[in-house]
Amino acid sequence: xxxxxxxxxxxxxxxxxxxxxxxxxxxxxxxxxxxxxxxxxxxxxxxxxxxxxxxxxxxxxxxxxxxxxxxxxxxxxxxxxxxxxxxxxxxxxxxxxxxxxxxxxxxxxxxxxxxxxxxxxxxxxxxxxxxxxxxxxxxxxxxxxxxxxxxxxxxxxxxxxxxxxxxx
Amino acid sequence: xxxxxxxxxxxxxxxxxxxxxxxxxxxxxxxxxxxxxxxxxxxxxxxxxxxxxxxxxxxxxxxxxxxxxxxxxxxxxxxxxxxxxxxxxxxxxxxxxxxxxxxxxxxxxxxxxxxxxxxxxxxxxxxxxxxxxxxxxxxxxxxxxxxxxxxxxxxxxxxxxxxxxxxx
DNA sequence: ATGATATGTCAATATGACTGACATAAATAT
DNA sequence: ATATTTATGTCAGTCATATTGACATATCAT
Numbered sequence: 001x002x003x004x005x006x007x008x009x010x011x012x013x014x015x016x017x018x019x020x021x022x023x024x025x026x027x028x029x030x031x032x033x034x035x036x037x038x039x040x041x042x043x044x045x046x047x048x049x050x051x052x053x054x055x056x057x058x059x060x061x062x063x064x065x066x067x068x069x070x071x072x073x074x075x076x077x078x079x080x081x082x083x084x085x086x087x088x089x090x091x092x093x094x095x096x097x098x099x100x101x102x103x104x105x106x107x108x109x110x111x112x113x114x115x116x117x118x119x120x121x122x123x124x125x126x127x128x129x130x131x132x133x134x135x136x137x138x139x140x141x142x143x144x145x146x147x148x149x150x151x152x153x154x155x156x157x158x159x160x161x162x163x164x165x166x167x168x
Numbered sequence: 169x170x171x172x173x174x175x176x177x178x179x180x181x182x183x184x185x186x187x188x189x190x191x192x193x194x195x196x197x198x199x200x201x202x203x204x205x206x207x208x209x210x211x212x213x214x215x216x217x218x219x220x221x222x223x224x225x226x227x228x229x230x231x232x233x234x235x236x237x238x239x240x241x242x243x244x245x246x247x248x249x250x251x252x253x254x255x256x257x258x259x260x261x262x263x264x265x266x267x268x269x270x271x272x273x274x275x276x277x278x279x280x281x282x283x284x285x286x287x288x289x290x291x292x293x294x295x296x297x298x299x300x301x302x303x304x305x306x307x308x309x310x311x312x313x314x315x316x317x318x319x320x321x322x323x324x325x326x327x328x329x330x331x332x333x334x335x336x
Numbered sequence: 337a338t339g340a341t342a343t344g345t346c347a348a349t350a351t352g353a354c355t356g357a358c359a360t361a362a363a364t365a366t
Numbered sequence: 367a368t369a370t371t372t373a374t375g376t377c378a379g380t381c382a383t384a385t386t387g388a389c390a391t392a393t394c395a396t
Contacts, residue, residue, distance in 0.1 A: 019295075022295050022298050022299060022302075023230055024333050024334060025298055025302070025310075025313075025314065026226075026291075026294065026295070026298060027226075027230070027333050028314060028317045028318065028321075028333060029201070029204065029317060030223075031317075031321050031329050031333075032317040032318075032320035032321055033197070033201050034244060035320060035321050035322045035325075036197065036320055038244070038322075045385090049351095050350090050351050050352065051351090051352085052351080052352060052353090055198075058194075058195075062191060062195070067373080067374090068373070068374060068375090069372090069373065069374085076202060076206075077352085077353070077354090078353075078354065078355080079373095079374075079375080079376095080353085080354075080355085080375095080376080080377095081352065081353050081354075083374090083375065083376070084351095084352080084353095085351090085352080087375090087376095100373095103362075103363070103372090103373080104361085104362065104363090105360095105361060105362045105363070105372070105373045105374065106362095106373065106374080107373085107374065107375090123194075126194060127187075127190050127194070129320060130190050130193055130194060130320070131190060132319065133316050133319035133320045134190075134193070134316065134319075136319045137312065137315040137316045137318075137319050138315075140308070140312055141311070141312030141313075141315040141316050142193075142312065142316060143309070143312060144305065144308055144309030144310065144311060144312025144313050144315075144316075145193075145309075145312050145313045145315075145316035145317070146193065146196060147305040147306075147309040147312075147313075148301050148302065148305045148309050148310060148312075148313035149196045149197060149199075149200040149313070150196065150200075150305075151300065151301035151302075151304045151305050152200035152203060152204055152297060152298070152301045153196075153199050153200055153203050154203045154206075157203075161199050165192050165195050165196060165199075166192060213354090217382095218381090218382050218383070219382090219383085220382075220383065220384090235342080235343090236342070236343060236344090237341090237342065237343085245383085245384070245385090246384075246385065246386080247342095247343075247344080247345095248344095248345080248346095248384085248385075248386085249383065249384050249385075251343090251344065251345070252382090252383080252384095253382090253383080255344090255345095268342095271341090271342080271393075271394070272392080272393060272394085273341070273342045273343065273391095273392060273393045273394070274342060274343080274393095275342080275343065275344090
């Protein structure tokens, strides 16, 4: 594997200034997210599942009783895409459905014990990564980090998403 | 489309404390990245390309003369996956190859004028999003944001990546 | 000359996403 | 009561992105 540090030595410098500051920030987000998702991806690949399975289990685990429409809105995918993966999770006993009390058309989603256990295994290394990064960067950096992330979210949904995340 | 704010009103509160703080941070990163990538994705979909095309053009544009091995290391994908997309970009005249001077086995990659123009169109809305988020959050928040992102990167590659990004 | 490296390419496969169409059951509106 | 809308599920077909394994070629390094 070629060491990517070779870039530093061999390549011409990029445009500098404001434009370059933004480029650096964009690349940093790319690399951070790349590694952030690699933790569960590794476990998932060995188990025969994909990132979609983790995303669903994460949100079902974090918001027990979430309905399908809400999950679709969060994941920004189509019903068909969700359906295929969700069906697998139901069949394998990671997720279960219960009809809504007020609206019996709804199929509210919950993790089973088995699902909760698997979700924890998937999330654990990711949580460790975040905890470590936070500890190293310090509380002020964390506050800034969260503030910028909030502002990267589409303004039209920002309020809703933040309410959902922080509720309770 | 069901408003996801319904979550706030209808769902039980999650576990609180440290565990929940980390969950919130993880979800925030998920949503921010989701929207961050949606800008170019929209343009790409209309043009018949995918996110992979943008990633390649971004890094070829930012590091003109990058070689294939470096690009593979950055993107963390296989040669075959890169090959398929890169071949398209070469055929369509967005990227060009030139043999390396010192090592003529290498095919150094460059954007053509056409490629640079397309890459700019893809990146522009993303850059605007980041600039706005930075302006709103303020310089201290930005510093913290960058510090945390750095610490999310795999420690084994962190130094190399930061050198590469910030070189010049 | 030999072996290692940089790149490219073939075949087969899997995952995750899409569009469009249609079906059912339950809630809601007239 | 009937009609419409909503929540969900499902079928068929397609596409983009990724994988592994094998192999070929050109060039560099010893």
